[in-house]
Amino acid sequence: MSQQTFDVVVAGAGPAGTTAALLLARRGYKVALIERGEFPGAKNMFGGVLYSRVLDEIVPGFYNRAPVERFVNRKIVSLLSEDSVVSLDFNSSAFKNPPYNGFVVQRASFDRWYAGEAVKAGVLLLNQTIVDDVIREGGQVAGVRVRRERGEIRARAVIAADGAVSLLARQAGLRQAFAPDQFSLGVKEVIQLPPRAMEERFSLNGNEGLSSEFLGRMGNGLHGGAFIYTNRDSLSVGVVAQVHSLKARGATIYDALDSFKCHPAIAPLLEGGRFLEYSAHLIPEAGAKMVPRLYTGGMLVAGDAAGLVLAGGLFLEGVNPAVTSGRLAAETIIDAFEAGDFSEKMMARYESRLKESSVLQDLKRYKGAARMLLNERLYEYYPSFVCRTLERWFTVDGAGHPKLAGMVKKLLDQDIGLWQAAKDGYQMGRAWLW
Structure with a gap:
């Protein structure tokens, strides 16, 4: 040339x-x-x-x-413990109309x-x-x-x-x-699934789509999250783990992906799917x-x-x-x-x-989020704590239902202590709320 x-x-x-x-x-x-x-x-x-x-x-x-695959009108944010899940499910009619809020691609x-x-x-x-x-x-x-x-x-x-x-x-x-703590590594599999089966499992109609994100331990104690996105006739399923976490634990992100896919709340969603491809990508997250x-x-x-x-x-x-x-x-x-x-x-x-523009303004606005995401308790403790607490509260065994606040206080006292929970809550508030 x-x-x-x-x-x-x-x-x-x-x-x-x-x-x-x-x-x-x-x-x-x-x-x-x-x-x-x-x-x-x-x-x-x-x-x-x-x-x-x-x-x-x-x-x-x-x-x-x-x-584009599907427009996204539904978003689910979930906390995962080893055998349970707690989810916030948001479904917006406004996101079903042009120019739409987003698309799976x-x-x-x-x-x-x-x-x-x-x-x-x-x-x-x-x-x-x-x-x-x-x-x-x-x-x-x-x-x-x-x-x-x-x-x-x-x-x-x-x-x-x-x-x-x-x-x-x-x-x-x-x-x-x-620095290793500035990046996460994401890996994704595309799993073919018949549109009818996908729409039934995720409560979708026509071209509606779902964005579903998960936070918790991703196997081998890795810190990160996971996702499921609905394509037209397949699912994008993946995990994102912090690079320093992978290095510290000598683990592979593929083990984390397998662990996520085998979770009792996730496996039924993928049942009968056929693996098509996988890919990986470094994500700047600092x-x-x-x-x-x-x-x-x-x-x-x-x-x-x-x-x-x-x-x-x-x-x-x-x-x-x-x-x-x-x-x-x-x-x-x-x-x-x-x-x-x-x-x-x-x-x-x-x-x-x-x-x-909104680009650097958002990075400045959420600068505390990068520090918060390095907090091990965000992955190791809190998702499991929320799942355990709700499991106990909703259990019907003839012993009655204690007040939720009292139960939360008791469990925190037994585990990490109220003072540590308050400090973490303040950090999360600074990152997301104010």
């Missing part, structure tokens, strides 16, 4: 990179979108829910032609479709191309080096959207070394703490590469922030072209835009 020149090079054809490339191409700029996989989405994995309002502003009515098909929209707008998509380094000239980023013969691609601006462990952000000196420097002269960092994942325990949102960051990166580069200025000072407008 001989040297080529573009207006903008985007590394990574996920939601952030494709959004930026699409919007820049619409404005007439010559854009190269580089993807290391065989096709966009081939190496991408996430649980399964794409929240749709932000993307609908960029591609109005996208859900009418994109490969498969990244392999959705990312491929979305990148196709960018190609239609004029983007050059380069699949199976690995970016190794940035090119610097005059103190600014001026392109990238790719793993091909004479593989230099020059550009006035570069957007690094190359995933959670972004090589480009490190090569440009924008990101420091990672919130604002792990957001790198987002810009330098001639370059911006977006999506997972910028750590822009909202991980609050009750929710895990990465695609929406990625799309927003891609849009704001494109807007900043358009400013730079109009001013003829790609300096660091001009690129700093990107960070200012992010601070004014």
Whole structure:
């Protein structure tokens, strides 16, 4: 590959990179979108829910032609003990109407479709191309080096959207070394299930979909959560475990997934299903703490590469922030072209835009959640405590029903103590409520 020149090079054809490339191409700029996989989405994995309002502003009515599975109108949050489950079930009629709140999607098909929209707008998509380094000239980023013969691609601006462990952000000196407690590892299986069986088991009608998340011990004492999402004719079933937990216990996340699938509350939901595929993905979960420097002269960092994942325990949102960051990166580069200025000072407008958006505001708002998720009792003790407490309270054995508050106090006194429970409750309140 001989040297080529573009207006903008985007590394990574996920939601952030494709959004930026699409919007820049619409404005007439010559854009190269580089993807290391065989096709966009081939190496991408996430649980399964794409929240749709932000993307609908960029591609109005996208859900009418994109490969979405089901719209999500029902969300269940559950606490798991070894043999019990306590759930909060939310079902909204408002989420059944356009533009909908979100959709279950498969990244392999959705990312491929979305990148196709960018190609239609004029983007050059380069699949199976690995970016190794940035090119610097005059103190600014001026392109990238790719793993091909004479593989230099020059550009006035570069957007690094190359995933959670972004090589480009490190090569440009924008990101420091990672710590294990900043990441979780997610693994997902897709299990084929007849639509009728799935709809009966999950109380769904037509194209209705379910997002179900679980918190508790995921086998071998691993700290994390699990999920089940309903596709059109399959289930996305997976677990997410903290990397430092995996390392400390010498366990594998596949053991955790098997343990979750065998749980007495989960196994009947999967009965008769046929395994189709699995995938794994690193998830940046340290919130604002792990957001790198987002810009330098001639370059911006977006999506997972910028750590822009909202991980609050009750929710895990990465695609929406990625799309927003891609849009704001494109807007900043358009400013730079109009001013003829790609300096660091001009690129700093990107960070200012992010601070004014919900992306960095949410990361700041829920910054306590990242610390809370490191609390071992959140996984080891409280899910089991809630299940045990309700099991005792609902047991009818002729001995009567004690007042719930008194029973809770007694159990906490026996286990971790009221003072520790109060401190944990305050930490959870700071993370989620105020």
